[in-house]
Amino acid sequence: MAHTNGSAHATTNGTSSKEHVASFWGRYEHLKSQDSMKNVLLEDVITRYENLVLKHNEYVMAHEEEDETLKAFHRREQTLMTSVNTLQNILNRDPFVLVLIDGDGMIFNNNFLRDGETGGRQAAAVLHDAVQKWSVEAVIETPPDVKVVVRVYANLGGLADVCTKAGLISSPNQLAEFARGFTRGKTLFDFVDVGAGKDRADGKIAETFKLYLYDYHCRQILFGCSHDNGYARLLEQYTDAEPLRRVTLLEGTPFEKELAILPFPTVKLGSIFRESKISVPGSVDLLTGQPPRPRIDSRGLSATSGVFTPRTNSPFSPGRGPIPQLDGQTTISQRLPHLRNNSIASSGNSSESASANSWATVAKTSSARLYSELPPTPTNSTSPPKSILRNLKGQRVDQTLEYDRDEVLRLKRLKMCNQHYIGNGCCHYNAGKPDKCPHRHDVKLSNQSRYTLRVVARETPCKKGFECDDAKCIYGHRCPFPLATEGSSRGSGMCLNGDNCRFPREMHGVDTKVVKRTLVTGAF
Structure with missing residues (x-):
């Protein structure tokens, strides 16, 4: 029994030792697997950290670049703001209102004209104050000290003659003194004498208008043209929003029909300008040198009545010899001496006052208003064929009319x-x-x-153009207006109307030297 117990004990102890060793191995394997998991975890953490570090570095670099860009942007913004402020100060500096006046029709009040230079200074002061006050009230963002620039364009000599005959002034010198006083009254006021000639004032006013219309310093244009429908052609081109905001029509005499229908605002500045057109009572007839004949009620009168008898002192009366008719060989200058000589001869025995009304005197004192050509006498059916004048290119040349x-x-x-x-x-x-x-x-x-x-x-172009061979044609075969010498149309070959001219470009600058004639039938 004892032996048996001992053997069993040994066996039990042997088994227990093996299990104990096995447990160690098992625990080792467990720890080993845990280390592997820990290593994997650590590697994953380190890898993720490495990626975060790389992304962080990229972010820092991008942020630094953006920061530099932002700083550069702020610096540029400050520079631009400084430039904008400078430009704004420049644009806001010296704002002005421009007053354009056609002095041939917008006539100043009689009281100003009669006082000569003193009246001119007074008119300048009154106009300046009235425009400045109106501008502050009617024009947006206009300072109280806005400058007023006035340009008056007129044929001073012709206007002085008309005003004198109408009794507005006692002598032409008064208007010259008025213009001088007006110009001296304010530094930015000018009364410009454009001299005699067709549309000279109109052309200057039109080009000045175009020059300042979109000028930012010019806060408003007061356009004094109420008497002349011709300016409607200019203004109707600028009826969009911006010009309508920047242009106001100044009224003197009531607006002509074509101007009244335009959408521009209007203003009337008190009684600075005349409200009616000038009337010249008892004016001298420039053809006869005599006052116009009164209207006669011809009812009940026969053709032999005395009221129909021609005046004996008229240069065109019967018994003075035939008046040469204008044909292809007779020039205007050749006809005038005949007319003048007849007139002077007819008045040779008259008194001094009568001779003052002769053709020669009237022509000398009123040359700007003189008709130097008479209408052609109608021809009958037996008249010889008429001819169409043509230049070297075969283009029709209209006979000059004065x-x-x-x-x-x-x-x-x-x-x-x-x-x-x-x-x-x-x-x-x-x-x-x-x-x-x-x-x-x-x-x-x-x-x-x-x-x-x-x-x-002739201001209407003929539809047939240069090839027209109708001797009775009344329309124009070349532009009658002078070529533009100023403004944007200068050197273009166009007239002072520019692109708005009714005549095509090829009908401008036509050679008027006649080299041949085309015979046609019919009366002119």
Whole structure:
């Protein structure tokens, strides 16, 4: 029994030792696996940390670049803001209101004109204060000390002559003194004498208007042109929002019809300017040198009545020899001496006062308003064929017509039917439907006015152009306006109307030297 117990004990102890060793091995393997897991964990942590460090470095570098960019942007912004402030100060410096006045029609009040230079200074002061006050009230963001610039353009000699004859002033010198006083009254005021000539004031005003229309310093343009529909052609090109905000029409006489319908705002500055056009009572007839004859009621009178007898002292009266008719070989200058000599001879035995009204005297004192050509005498059916004048290129050359600008403007305002008076006759009127024609047919015209109406008709281009061979054609075959010598159209070959001219470009600058004639039939 003892032996058996001992063996069993040994066996038990042997088994226990093995299990104990095995447990160690098992614990070792467990620790080994845990170390592997720990190593894997540590490697993963280190890898992730390494990636974070790389991304952090990239972020820091990008942030540093953005920071430099931001700093550069702030520096540039400060520079630009400084420039903007400087430019804004420049733009806001010396704001002004421009007043453009056509002095041939916008006439200053009689009281100013009569006081000569003193009146000119007073007119300048009153106009300056009125414009400045109106600008502060009506123009947005206009400072109280806004400058006022005034340009008055006029034919000073012609205007002085008219004002004197109308009794507004006692002598032409008074208007010259007024203009001098007006110019001296304010530093930025100018009364400019453009001299005699068609549309000289109009052209200067139009170009000055275009020059300052979009000038930021010019806060407003007061356009004094209420008397002349011609300016509607200029203004109707600028009827969008910006010009309508920057231009105001200044009223003197009531606005003509075409100006009144334009969308521009208007203003009237008290009584600085005349509200009615100048009327010259008892003016001298420049053709006869005599006052105009009174209207006679011809009802009940015969053709032999004394009121129809021509005046004996008229240079165009019968018994003075035939007046040479204008043909292809007779020039205007050749006709004038004949007319003048007849006039002077007829007044040789008259008193000094009568001779003062002779053709020569009137022509000398009023040369700017003198008609130097008479309307051609109508020809009968037996007249020889007429000829169309042509230049070297075969282009039709219109015969030169001399005219009185004031008379042309007067006839324009009447809106007469050219075809009815000087053409082949208005089809509507001849058909008994005068209401279908937009022009007038009820005006009684003298031969001289019919002749001057040809000047008006020639401002409409002929549809046949240079090739027209109609001897009766009343329309223009070349632009009658002078070539532009100032402004954007200078050197372009266009007239002072620029791109707004009704004549095409090829009808400008036409050679007027006649080298041949095309014979046609029919009366002119």
